[in-house]
Amino acid sequence: MYNNVLTSHNGGITTITINRPSKLNALNKETIQELHDAFDEANKNIKTKVIIITGSGEKAFVAGADISEFANFSIDQGGQLAAKGQELLFDFVANLSTPVIAAVNGFALGGGLELAMSAHFRIASDNAKMGLPEVSLGVIPGYGGTQRLPQLVGKGRAMEMIMTAGMVDANQALNYGLVNHVVSQEELLPLAEKLASKIMRNSSVAIGAAINSVNAAYEDGVNGFETEIKEFGSCFGTKDFKEGTTAFLEKRKADFPGK
Ligand code: COA
Numbered sequence: 001m002y003n004n005v006l007t008s009h010n011g012g013i014t015t016i017t018i019n020r021p022s023k024l025n026a027l028n029k030e031t032i033q034e035l036h037d038a039f040d041e042a043n044k045n046i047k048t049k050v051i052i053i054t055g056s057g058e059k060a061f062v063a064g065a066d067i068s069e070f071a072n073f074s075i076d077q078g079g080q081l082a083a084k085g086q087e088l089l090f091d092f093v094a095n096l097s098t099p100v101i102a103a104v105n106g107f108a109l110g111g112g113l114e115l116a117m118s119a120h121f122r123i124a125s126d127n128a129k130m131g132l133p134e135v136s137l138g139v140i141p142g143y144g145g146t147q148r149l150p151q152l153v154g155k156g157r158a159m160e161m162i163m164t165a166g167m168v169d170a171n172q173a174l175n176y177g178l179v180n181h182v183v184s185q186e187e188l189l190p191l192a193e194k195l196a197s198k199i200m201r202n203s204s205v206a207i208g209a210a211i212n213s214v215n216a217a218y219e220d221g222v223n224g225f226e227t228e229i230k231e232f233g234s235c236f237g238t239k240d241f242k243e244g245t246t247a248f249l250e251k252r253k254a255d256f257p258g259k
Helices: 029-044 075-094 111-118 145-153 155-164 170-176 185-200 204-216 224-235 239-249
Strands: 005-010 013-018 050-055 060-062 100-104 107-109 121-125 129-131 167-169 181-183
Touching: 005 029, 013 029, 013 185, 029 050, 029 075, 050 060, 050 111, 050 185, 060 100, 060 111, 075 111, 100 111, 100 185, 107 111, 111 129, 111 145, 121 170, 121 185, 129 170, 145 155, 167 170, 170 181, 181 185, 204 224, 204 239
Parallel strands: 013 050, 050 100, 060 107, 100 121, 107 129, 121 181
Antiparallel strands: 005 013, 129 167
């Protein structure tokens, strides 16, 4: 169905795999559009409770935006590349109501790290290496990296990573809080699935409201506390809330309708 993206669905989990291993899964225009379509489809599918994003092969999650595609761009084209990419993929993923886990299975550089940072949280295999090497190419991160990296690791660490164009290994990324867990490559997808199963036991409607509320803290001109109050209130009108509270009072496990 897609040229550079594989999707599979199993028990509430949709796994999206970037599949361009000969180019270390670099994000060209086509791949960005296909990823948008795959995320959009998964998010609209009522059966998808969690999305896992990973890269194919053992070497790379994504080695960045495809450098060969933008090497001759003008100022305007450069600006449009960033704007379109942010809208289609990076902001789009960050704002999905379905939880997205990035399983970083190797190099996550430039746009690759930016994609992983757009996911709601990240886990990594022990061979993973992460960085924003754009200034080594004479450009800066354009898919949200200058904003999301400081949010995740703090301003000083982000400044160092961006200015040196260096890579951090999986343990350093763990230490920085850039990823939540580090395991071997064989254990990576099983761990992502285990975390997804835990998430799936809970109300998907409440999770969507929580994502929106957490994200509000990082939006300009939005008061996150007010967003939280609004989202909190709206939960009281859902079938999931009725079921969750009733199940608790009846001392049974909740069976959320997801509405
Ligand atoms: N854009 C386009 N092609 C890329 C790419 C990218 N970001 N990253 C890797 N590739 C391609 C290489 O050109 C090569 O293609 P080829 O076999 O047709 O020549 C193939 O993927 C394999 O990469 P290679 O560089 O040979 O692998 P390596 O093991 O020697 O090095 C990296 C791995 C990740 C260190 C190296 O590929 C790299 O530095 N990539 C660019 C990272 C970057 O700057 N990303 C930010 C972009 S904004």
